[in-house]
Amino acid sequence: MENLERTCASLRAQISATETKLAGLRRELESAEKAAIDIRKQEDTKTEEENKDRETRTWPLLAEEYRRYGRQMIVPQLGLQGQLKLRSSRVLIVGAGGLGCPAAQYLAGAGVGTLGLVDGDTVEFSNLHRQVLHRRRTVGKFKVDSAIEYLQELNHHSTYIPYRAHLTPQDAPEIFKNYDLILDCTDKPATRYLISDTAVLLGKPLVSASALRTEGQLMVLNNPPRPAGDATGGPCYRCVFPKPPPANSVVSCADGGILGPVVGTMGLLQALEAIKVIAASDSTPRHPPSLLIFSAYSSPQFRTIKLRSRRANCAVCSAEANVSLDTLKSGSTDYEFFCGTATPETLLSPEERISPQEYRARHPDTFAAGTTPAADGKHTMIDVREKVQFDICNIDNSINIPISSILSSRPTPAAEDGIPAPLPSWLPRDIASPDSTDPVYVVCRLGNDSQVAVKRLKELGLDRGGQRFIGDIQGGLHAWRRQVDPEWPEY
């Protein structure tokens, strides 16, 4: 009992001591909180004063813009004045592909006030390796919408204007007139002439670039943009190329191929030249017109070529001009006609062509697993794609004779009265064997080159006056995939 009473007394003493300590802590907390509130109040007043100060001293850019553009503004060639010029500038980018994407990305990043984008195409998977604004989830969308989605996230200070259609002579002047500078990021000669003509007629400088495989070219045209007939203005696209190239000599990226960083380099250089033109001051040195050639696998990789000045009889920028806004809008300046079209013709008759399906019906054994070359009775499948494409994927037991080797050799006249024509070096001897009547099929990617090749083989007399079938696979490997082999890799 005595023990318990002692324990109770001890506990009471401890509680009382702890309560005193607790009261002390409460007082401390109260004064600390009071101090914190006071400091916060002071700080608030300071910010208010700062804000007032900002209202009275008007800075030309927003605080965020100073941070955003600081690194480029401290470059003497740009400076604050250059930045302000960029912000009030309006740049039109025609083409939102391999050139247009990097160009738009860097111009939006640099703070160009208004960027217009023209393109009627939608995003495809085959674009993603080089058209850096488009992403997996925007496949199928208009390229301009896909690009603007990215640009908005990058820099919301700029205004982006989409034009979801291919440029036409009727619309071009209406669109161009709202811009200060044009970037030609397109891929067809007809559009390139249209862009240059419109730029000249509306007095806009033009930065033009192109790329294919491992090479690129860049020109700043109509700079300075003087009126037609003024020889001190910069040359236009027609001054450099008065006549378009033959349509059959024009190779697209889809057919010839393109390395992403090659076309990307050219797009970046376009953005750079655009910034130089926009931010130019009186002290900026002016260089004579030039063509920059980039060749990724040559040494040196870059070379600059001095170009001519305006052509005295240029159809657009000279005193003798016959292209005007009226001829553009009325359609009498016909760009498609001027540049021609290399529309694939049908060279062969229906009897000389068979579909992949028919081919399978005629040679079912070729499709059975484990069979050897043309085990069903002999036939030959010639694939006329270039070797690099043949190496990506090919039909079992087909042989490769690239169309370029066929075309680069002299066409041989048909054999005359028993005297056989000399055989070209690209033709394997066993196919040419005079007693063979085994059928020959020719295949290519889309069914155009294969027709040309069939014609050549027949000119060599290989069809024995009709005894031997020589024909092409209609629709090429594209149709092959649809009709007989859904697993065929399409590249």
Added chain:
Amino acid sequence: MATSVPGKNDSGAISITVEFTGGLEMLFSNERKHNVAIPAQLSDGSRPNIAYLLQYLVDNVMKDERKELFILEDNVRPGILVLINDADWELEGEEKYELQQGDNIVFVSTLHGG
């Protein structure tokens, strides 16, 4: 680099470099750079000019039969720029420019991809 030497008498020859880019090299055995030696004086006493060089290239250097992809109507086809020592040939007198020892002549096919 491919080298091509004409005829018998090299004593009166000048050598120049000829380059092909923009895809034109495919018509010239896939070689971008060719060293070409041409006579310093032609049989009629004139000096060889670019027009002579064009014909010389077609006859002696170009193995591809698609001549029309390089020459049309006796001139380079539209879409090919000729550069004489890094300047557009239009600044130098075009096909009448007389070749000098050591000249660098570049044929550039315009690209259109983008």
